[in-house]
Amino acid sequence: MNGIAHLGTDSVIQNSLIGIKDGKITLLADATTAKIDRAAYEEVIDATGKNIYPGFIAPNSTLGLTEIEAVRATNDFREIGSTLPNIRSIIAYNTDSKIIPTVRTNGILMAQITPRGGMVSGTSSIVVLDGWNWEDAAYKIDDGIHINWPNMVGRKALDEDNGTFGPYEKNKEYIKQTNELKKLFDDAKAYSETEIKEEKNLRMESMKGIFNGTQTLYIHSNDVKEIVEAVNFVKKYELKRVVLVGGKDSWLVTDLLKQNNIAVMVSRTHDLPQYPEDDVDLPYKLPYLLQKAGVQFCLNNEGGMEAAGARNLPFLAGTAAAYGLTKEQAVKSITLSTAKMLGIDKTTGSIEVGKDATLFISNGDALDMRTNNVEKAFIKGKSIDLDNEQKALYLKYKNKYGLK
Amino acid sequence: MKKIYSVLFTFLIAIAAFGQETFPVNGTTNKIHTTYAFTNANIVVSADETIANATLLIKDGIIIGAGTKVSIPKGCAVYDLKGKSIYPAFIDAYTSYGVADSKGIPKTSPGPQMESNIKGAYGWNQAVKAEVDAYKLFNDNSSAAEEMRKLGFGSVLTFQKDGIVRGSAVVVSLADGKENNLIIADKAAAMLSFDKGTSSQDYPSSLMGAIALLRQTYLDANWYKTDKTKKEYNISLDAFNNLQTLPQIFETTDKLSALRADKIGDEFKTKYIIKGCGNEYQRLDDIKATNCKFIIPLNFPAAFDVEDAYDATNISLTELKQWEMAPVNAFALEKNYIPFAITTADLKDKKDFWKNLRKAITYGLSEQQALKSLTTIPAEMLNVSDKIGSLKTGMIASFIITSGNLFDEKTIIYENWIQGIPYKINDYNTIDVRGVYNFSYQDKRLYELKIEGEIEKLKATVLIDTTKTPVNITVTGNNVSLSFTPKDIAGTIRLSGNISTDPIRMSGKGQTPEGDWIDWSAVFKSTNTTTVKKDSAKKQPSFGKVIYPFCAYGKPHEEEVGFIKEKIKEFKNPYDAILIKHVTVWTNEQEGVLKNQDVYITEGRIVRIDGDINAPKTAFAKVIDGTGKHLTAGIIDEHSHIAISNGVNEGTQASSAEVRIGDVITSEDINIYRQLSGGVTSAQLLHGSANPIGGQSAIIKLRWGKSPEEMKFEKADGYIKFALGENVKQSNWGDFNTVRFPQSRMGVEQVYYDYFTRAKEYDAKQKAFGAMSDKEKASGTPFRRDLELEALAEILNKKRFITCHSYVQSEINMLMHVGDSMGFQVNTFTHILEGYKVADKMKARNIGGSTFSDWWAYKMEVKEAIPYNASLMNQMGIVTAINSDDAEMGRRLNQEAAKSVKYGGTSEEDALKMVTLNPAKLLHIDKKVGSIKVGKDADVVLWSDNPLSVYAKVEKTIVDGVIYFDNEEDVKMRIEIQKERARIIQKMLDEKKGGAPVVKPMPKKQKLYGCDDMEVDYMNE
Helix, strand or coil, rough: CEEEEEEECCCEEEEEEEEEEEEEEEEEEEEECCCCCCCHHCCCCCCCCCCEEEEEEEEEEEEEEEECHHHCCCHHHHHHHCCCCCECCCHHHCCCCCHHHHCCCEEEEEEECCCCCCCEEEEEEEEEEECCHHHHHEEEEEEEEEEEECEEEEEEEEEECEEEEEEEEECHHHHHHHHHHHHHHHHHHHHHHHHCCCCHHHHHHHHHHHHHCCCCEEEEEHHHHHHHHHHHHHHCCCCCCEEEEEEHHHHHHHHHHHCCCEEECCCCCCCCCCCCCCCCCHHHHHHHHHHHHHCCCEEEECCCCCCHHHHHHHHHHHHHHHHCCCCHHHHCCCHHHHHHHHHHCCCCCCCCCCCCCEEEEEEECHHHCCCCCEEEEECCEEECCCCCCCHHHHHHHHHHCCCC | CCCCHHHHHHHHHHHHHHHCCCCCCCCCCCCCCCCCEEEEEEEEEECCCCEEEEEEEEEECCCEECCCCCCCCCCCEEEEECCCCEEEEEEEECCCCCCCCCCCCCCCCCCCCCCCCCCCCCCCCCECCCCCHHHHCCCHHHHHHHHHHHCCCEEEEEECCCCEEEEEEHHHHHHCCCCCEEEEEEEEEEEECCCCCCCCCCCCCCCCHHHHHHHHHHHHHHHCCCCCCCCCHHHHHHHHHHHCCCEEECCCHHHHHHHHHHHHHHHHCCCCCCEECCHHHHHHHHHCCCCEEEEEEEECCEEEEECCCHHHHHCCCCHEEEEHHHHHHHHHHHCCCEEEEECCCCCCCCCHHHHHHHHHHCCCCCCCHHHHCCCCCHHHHHHCCCCCCCCCCCCCEEEEECCCCCCCCCCEEEEEEECCCCEEECCCCCCCCCEEEEEECCCEEEEEEEEECCCEEEEEEEECCEEHHHHHHHHCCEEEEEEEEECCCCCCCEEEEEEEECCCEEEEECCCCCCCEEHHHHHHHCCCCCHHHHHHHHHHCCCCCCCEEECCCCCCCCCCCCCCCCCCCCCCCCCCEEEEEEEEECCCCCCCCEEEEEEEEEEEEEEEEECCCCCCCCCCEEEEEECCCEEEEEEEEEEECEEEECCCCCCCCEECCEEHHHHCCCCCCCCHHHHHHHEEEEEEEECCCCCCCEEEEEECCCCCCCCHHHEECCCCCEEEECCCCCCCCCCCCCCCCCCCCCCCCHHHHHHHHHHHHHHHHHHHHHHHHCCCHHHHHHHCCCCCHHHHHHHHHHHHCCEEEEEEECCCCHHHHHHHHHHHHHHHCCCEEEEECHHHCCHHHHHHHEEEECCCCCCCCCHHHHHCCCCHHHHHHHHCCEEECCCCCCCHHHHHHHHHHHHHHCCCCCCCHHHHHCCCCCHHHHHHHHHCCCCCCCCCCEEEECCCCCCCCCCCEEEEEEECCEEEEEEEEEEHHHHHEEEEEHHHHHHHHHHHHHHCCCCCCCCCCCCCCCCCCCCCCCCHC
């Protein structure tokens, strides 16, 4: 009751009433005008002056697929081979990862668990950040296939051992690689249209969904020329659901993206501009540039130390708000817009009647690190534990030193 | 006029005359001592002296007379050079002519190589090759010599281009023949560079390591000289000492490395001759201040292919401007009285030499200077001006014969005489038939025949009515042949004939397509009329302004227009005071946060903070309305790796205490500007964390546009980086890196004990030596200065302070114990992610902590890193800072500080201190910066909002009372950059249209360093 409800739909109710029943939102109203029957609810939470948000969604994340990046044994986000559509992230998703509780503490309640590497990395799935095991956590299994568009220019490793790279040079394999992709898609499309299969092919099977519209094709690309190529590539297959992931240069091709109905999942905007000449705040204002141009977009935190840093997703939205977006547009960019892109917006992603009661209360603006203070969080109506091992260590040592 | 065969004849004789005294002869001896006289020539003795209508007399390869009063003896070969000029042959002071490349010694295993692979009593490092003498390696190479001779060169300095110390170079002539006759000066110069070359040894792996190695080599050589015991015999050091009497030539690859070289020279009282790279004009005032002589190349970059707008974004403003301005470098040096020689070095194709030299001349370089830079200046540099470089009696007869003024586009170099031996380049007996002729054939009608182009490649056209018909023309001696296909005739007319001169007339017979014999003639009418074009070509082309630094968001110095000013003026501010009105001030002092204050800044200091201040009328003050805004002290990044050149780690040894980040600061890193845009005003630039004892750090103020030296924080204490944990034991460096000690935390402790034990002994020795009288010092065993141990001794003497990269509690505890027992204290634990576990122990020793806000889980050792760490340490009374270690995060440190409000409930004021006052304390600069207080440096930031809010943006970043980042100015600069780029890109497009070769643009990786970065090839990043 009485919380400031940021609905995720680009709108806000300053003094709200939100009712939850059986895991769903059953009531959403303005407390200044609506009256409710208190007796109909088992528990009433007073959220006066506090902020309520739909659970933030971390798309394109390796959460649960890695624990400590430098320790190889803990990494499960990359498989060997370059075209692996049948690789499925969901079964490696570790609900017991120590990182996950630290992420939801900041309001992130859902994530798209995404494999990395290769030209076709594999299939992602969407989870809620609560559950005994991956079956429990799964929200939408195998939601889409991720491809990394080949680079036109690249750097060769000089020394395999410590990862130093030589100068940029033209990728001589580019044509070969794109042809390989083309063949894969031609074969997969043909396969999906063939009624009686001579032989079952796991890779082809796994790609059927992108042709019949039940799965999304996520194309990871940042460079403008590569984006242009990628867009023209997918055009031919008349796919219903295509998302561009990364999109550093997407602001240069907004018309093309709009014409082809391609949304952009913008990778970490806490990033340096690519060129010295670039506007110093170019990454920060990229979401605004897309908003202004009318391109659908959402934010993700892909980059170095991405799993552990997933908890900073709200602050990427905060920065976007400092550099052009309205605060509600910024909220939308990590809630409803994300849900739409992931194809789960019918049931989650915003505070609306009939949707999952996946939301949280923050005592303060959750997009600002200064005030992000999540006090209560619900996933599908269930209140979740907001403690984590880091908090426990904090308390342990506070206790040791006798600090208040 | 002489015929060609006569020239060939003298050529053969000359070779034979050039025998070796000590060598046996197979056949009959053939010694010839002809005197050659060149008469009626315009003799350019040197750039300062020209004698018209003079005679040059040479014998046995030596000039025996030059002037108008030279009498020609009997029995002398005479060449009439009427209308022609004689110049001294050029000297190239920087080549590898005739010296084979060093192949180096290959590595024996894929892992680290700690020691030198060179067998024998040489020095410890493979990159110090003082013992190499080029004169012993020199072999005549006729094809390379011919290429240089064609350009007009007669002698060169040559050496083996390999290593940091490259041994001695030799001056040789470019004549062909036995090497015994070609060496002009055997040990002419000592050669140095920053590039370790083929050395397979790991050390040095960075530029700062190369500098440290050179520095220690100077000290060791000096010690070696004075040590009479010679318990250690060392060929390299011995040779190094022997090199010291020679001119010292230092190769640099950037204007800043020229400054670095000069700094080393100053330390060891050596004035280097600096082999530059062609971008010296970009920091001309600093270059001039070195007082060094320069050898500069003319390797102007090719234009880029900028037709594709997307691809063109890969070309930086620096590259665009360098392309436009490279030809102006020589002019800029000349205008600023910086002495320089010109070399063909670095030219991809030596054939471009003349094209580029002429280009430099059109950009303003005077012909006189060009000639000096190719003759007398290099001769003086190499102490051979008594032998080569001008045409005086007694000097070596090396000269060129030209058709006229050497620097005119149309001038031809006919012959290059080296040591008295002629090398024909163009035959001056060939008649120059270029001009316009009255031409007739068959029907006696007069046509116009025009002959132009190069002497070797003539182009001719005949004007028949209004149609220009191309004519093939060949001139051989006095024979000429023409063929062309006139419009009105089916087939080709072929004409042959004789050329007579004064005036030129051609006539003879030819055949029509039908085979009828006809007569023809061509009578000289006039020279080609190209004078108008020539004048316009001579006009100095326009080029942009030099910006400081020479990259995007750099600014030109006021009032400086294309080097026309003789001296570059100091950059001056358009204001001399700043008054910020009605602003919320976060003082970081007892007063806390003050609302609605006016802050007055002048002469780099905070002068007044008060409710209402009026700017004094005497000062021109910039008044800024701070209503609704916040003013804080500038952010100080305790742990940064920006603005560092060519390697952040010298991790090849367990200790690299001798290396100094201060040696390799770069002023041209865009990240300086980006950090300013995030409110950073000072930073500690740290060595990486690859070894337990890293290098010395540098504290800078982010004075964007100033030189590296000017960025250094004045009188700041010295710091050094230590490191613990996985990086120093190379845990995550792959399977090969299991050689260098230590490989475990246990070993790390022993590294410290070992080094500090030695440092203590060293310190005692140094002190004892220092206390000796000069006499005692001279008679006793000399003291060997060791810069590595000296740095550690400074720690023991509290003159240098430790910032230690650390993660887990065990190692932190360990180092504190080592310190306790060895008598030193860690100043700051940086990263210190488990600081919360040992906070009481740190507090007890008064050690500070500088940590990340919320990084964790990227390595095993940060498994228990918690975001509450900063708050906990702060609560425990530890001076706690939050640092970046990351160029991106460095510009959002206010946000990172705000996280300690979220995690652990630190107050907002305390949180801000974590990125301002506390790092200032940790760096011992808090008396000057870190808070807003009257009398302190005016290093302040104006924010649009509460500085800890994610919504806060920096509006102004002020350092020393100068606005270095201004959000309004920034928007203007973006437009400026765009315009400047567009202007140059248009020029490049024209160049491409004009048929010039272009290079495909490729992206370049921004060099961003973190703690773990190791260079493999530090000179080619």
